[in-house]
Amino acid sequence: MPDVTDPHAASGNRVRQHGRWWWFGQLLMTITACFFVFFGISLLIASYRLGDPFSFIMTFFAASLIILISAVMVMGFVSRMRRVMQIDRSMNDREVGDNKSGI
Numbered sequence: 001m002p003d004v005t006d007p008h009a010a011s012g013n014r015v016r017q018h019g020r021w022w023w024f025g026q027l028l029m030t031i032t033a034c035f036f037v038f039f040g041i042s043l044l045i046a047s048y049r050l051g052d053p054f055s056f057i058m059t060f061f062a063a064s065l066i067i068l069i070s071a072v073m074v075m076g077f078v079s080r081m082r083r084v085m086q087i088d089r090s091m092n093d094r095e096v097g098d099n100k101s102g103i
Helices: 020-047 053-102
Strands: 003-005 014-016
Antiparallel strands (some): 003 014
């Protein structure tokens, strides 16, 4: 994805534009992480049906770890997408403001 110089940046910082494939990848990873959250929850529920205490403990902690890691991944992907949307929205607002003042 090409880097484009933001004409509004005073220091000449480079801003990365995100295309459709980036959004598709983020959405796919978020859906996959959500699947593992639900898988971990179902594994956690199933662990209570086990009769052996050792198997219960091992399954309980494994399911908890799956849920923890997957939930953190979902929060990370969602926050990254929100941040990019806010940056894009602010850049578009600046462009619209500059176009109105330049007319």
